[in-house]
Amino acid sequence: MRKRTNRENPDVTAKFARPVLQSNGRVPDLERPLIRPLKAYAFDPSQRHNLGNLMTMEIRYQEVERGPVVRDIHARDGLAVVDYDATNNVYYDPVDLDEMRVMIRGGLDPLESDPRFHQQMVYAVATDTIQHFEAALGRRIHWRRSGLDPVDGAADTENIYTLNLFPHAMIAANAFYSPRAHGILFGYFRADESNQGGNPGQVVYTCLSHDIIVHEMTHAIVDGMRGHFMEQTNPDVAAFHEAFADIVALFRHFSHAEAVLYAIQQSSGALFQAQLSPAVAVPTGGRASIAAQTGSENPLIALAQQFGQATGQGRALRSALTTTPNSSDIKTTFECHARGAILVSGIFDAFFTIYVERTADLFRIYRSGGDASAEIPEPLARLLAEQVSQLAEVFFTVCVRAIDYCPPVDISFGDFLRAVITSDFDLHAEDEAGLRDALLQAFRVRGIVPDGSDFFTEASVAWPKATGYPPIQNLSFGNPDGLTKAQQDACRRTLQAYVDDRDIRQRIGFDPGLPVDIPSFHPIFRVNQDGTLRTDMVVEATQSRQAPFDPDNPDLGTFPLRGGATLIISKPEFAEARDERNAGSTDYGLVRYVIAKHLHGDVGEKREARQRAHYLGLGLVEGSDPARFQIDFALTHGGV
Amino acid sequence: MAGAKKRSPKKSPKKSPKKRAVSSAASKKVPKQLRVRMYRVGFGDFFLVTVPSADGPRHIVIDCGVTRGKTGKGDIATIKTAVRHMAKETGSKLSLIIVTHRHQDHIIGFSRCPEFSKFKVDAVWMPYWETEYAPKVTAFQADLENVALSLRAAALAGNHDEHTDEVLAIVENATGMSLTEGPGGGTNKKSLELLKKGLGVKPDYYAKGDRAKLPSALIKAGLKATILGPPPADEVDFLKLMDLQKGVGQYVAAATAGRGRTALMPFDSDFVVDASSYPATAFREFAPRSPGRAPDAETRHDRALEQAVKRATPAALFMAAKKLDAMLNNQSLVVLFEWKGKKLLFAGDAQGGNWEYWLFGAGVPAKDPSALKLSNEGKSILGSIDFYKVGHHGSTNATPIPAVEAMRNDFAAMCSVEAHTFGTESNNSEVPRGPLLDALEKKGALVRSDQIAVSVGELDVPAGSKVSLPMPKKGRFVIGSCYVDYLLS
16 A cells, blocks of 8 residues: 655645635636646657657646546546556556646656556547547547447447546556447556567556557547447458558657658658668678667557567567558458558558658759758758658548548448548549549559449549438537537437438338438538538438348347448538528538448348358357457457 | 288188188178268267278278367267277278377377277378478477467466366367376377377378378279368468467466466556545446436446456457367368268368368468358269268357258268267357257258267266157168167168
């Protein structure tokens, strides 16, 4: 048990208590702070002081209790850091971020031996991730909602209202998002004694890896956006989850200015190189004799370096660009991380292609000066760094927004490609950056093709615009702070009535015999290219039925087969509303996209066969627990 | 040519010419039928296939083993009796021994029963994974065994939970107690040594694509054999093993680190507190929920939180054990025999990955399983089999559903199993799996080894399941003292 400090000793505090001074009552209160500075590692402890590894993050200010635990119990994106260790069955002292000595430093200084710093870092990086997602999405996120009627008590237990983070949950070289535990479990372990990279026999904490925290948080956030993406109906589902989490973690690297500058210098601007040349050059014919003469892995494209080294792999856990692009890997690689790596390299291929295109002129100017030596001058490096950081923000935003344009179930890489193209097209009709072009090319070269689109052009790959849908009357979009409870209830009723209409059902492609559920709906607020505000609503509508493993032998069990559609509905422009037909009211929505996965017809049959074969291959015909169809991150991350 | 022993009757001038026509095999009836005998050993396989020939019956032993299983009920102590019976029946002479894979329930008999060491055998067939000529493969098998032993160490060191018994049973099956002899005697290692070196004949190691070399005696008897599995060794297999090693390694480390004096405490004891140091609101996510009410942030629900975290740590050892089991099962040698136009399929314990290879014509084992259609080869084989030895003792994953669907009607099937040994009925993982056997019974005639009562000398084991003997459309079943025969003409 911890000794009581002087602060907690009532005799001491009484002696040194400050007298309460009266204010004159007229001085205005200071504004509520917007930012809470907190220190964290930009990468992980193994980078020590290099590459701006010790950073101060600017986290949005929230009122927190010891833990830290977000005080507002109604915050839909609330966090609670609880340092419980299940292996040793103990709790560790929680940090009080509001304590004066912590605040005045801008957070505790990085110290591996103090669990309070670990809690601080986990909270900081987690909140930072949430903030970036919310900025990109144009709305507040929420955690897993099973989407079932909340009146049914049983269904409610699956919902996560506050995401718990357990920085030292178990002794394991593993970290995973667990819906069952309503949070993320981070493990800690002793590094491999033999092949340990920079961590001989040390204790490695996964909660101190910036990449791992962002990766796991992304799983949790995506689960909140598309609850059915945890159901592994085809080989792409688990791979997509892994790939997307890696993509988010990797794009965060490009906002660490020092790391970007260093990589630019050591790669002469070729940021996509896997290895960087050493800080001190080795003389020709000589050998490296000091640490500064050994090259290193490019930290911008390497994920979780300390973890990878400590588990004996001799290198980072994964990387943005792995193999030479080819279209056969996609047909033969089914392990979810390896398969996910194909998607990750597709995105980063496009990203670096555009980076090279955009910076071509800068390089031309530089080279025209005559001196094409390896060392890039500081001003050029800064310009390049700016370009790459901005580009990373753009790509991150496009990828995150694309989730809203994905169908509600049975995600595949092809679907995600279509969603990315559509989501970018929706906001920037003109593709001046050539972003969509680069993405199409990078995906094509890797054999990722969308089902159901006849040609591989932007117009054909983007989801088709919905035509012929009547406006949804009495639909209120609320404001950027979110819908009130009353507005939520009204929206739900309106949307349910809309999808229950027979003609609409038929048009969308729902099976007439099955009920339609609405797992989620969200208004989204984004800014158009010309600076005007644009309001949309994204709605998930799904249906399910049980399909037998063997139609001739129903005793062998069934599995849930789901279909559905994502509806993107937009709030009419003022001009449209003034049109007489709509009698000047703006309280209606226009259906612009219907992104469907059918349960019936050719498409439905193919999906059912594919899902059945996939489940049989996974051995899921055995067992009766419905949870066995869900991805178990603990096992996928643990290599079992 | 050890197998081509001709039984020429000793010509005695005293014997009348008429009697000579009745050869020295007159003491036994010369069967014109092919006989598949399933001995009841418990949870394990022990099959004797007897092919009639002009020079007398030729015998093939396919596997001989048993395992206790999770509940210990798998071994009913009849295997020694069965082997003795078989030795008498065959005169200790076999044309062929087929060992499908190195699980205890398929090979322990070879070292547990001393009779085998005195047998005369013409040929031994084993799957390619048993080869001694490819160092990479030998290393693979050694690594697999080490993973099994690590799993055992982790299971014993960790907390005992609902899965521990099953994990230990799976590991015992995989290693056959390679360090010390288990109850009953024999070890997997000793069995393998006998099979590879102790029978006076070098085994043939097969994978799909290899041509089976039957001993000439069997060829003369009209038997043909095709090797359908295992798929040839692929890089993917080695990668899977590496993944498994890593996964298991960390759980061993965790299990052994979490207990005793070497427990890994990440922080100084000064930082250790109890739940009361946390505000009650930290536990609000785990408060019991009522519809329409806000979560209770006033009471400290620390127990619920602790439970949730503990339960979230996956049954990783169990999953790793199942993976290990599947890897060994998929090494199974799958043989299709053909005799007088009749086809007999012996699939060992092959599971999905093994079947996929020839059933779906996948070519590459890692091909997208969701796009697979039955290949022509697969369809024609299954559509014409007359006898099926049910894979892996009737577990669901060992007989793929598309395979059942493709089988023709009116075949005969045998399943060597002892109920309540592995799996649990409550979560549909019991072995044998009821609905699977039902599906097979609908199409053909199925007999289980545990429906035979064993009565030999003083050994008396009652039937485990009360099922009546089915009547196959072709051939017939005959029950013996410790076995059941399927006779096919």
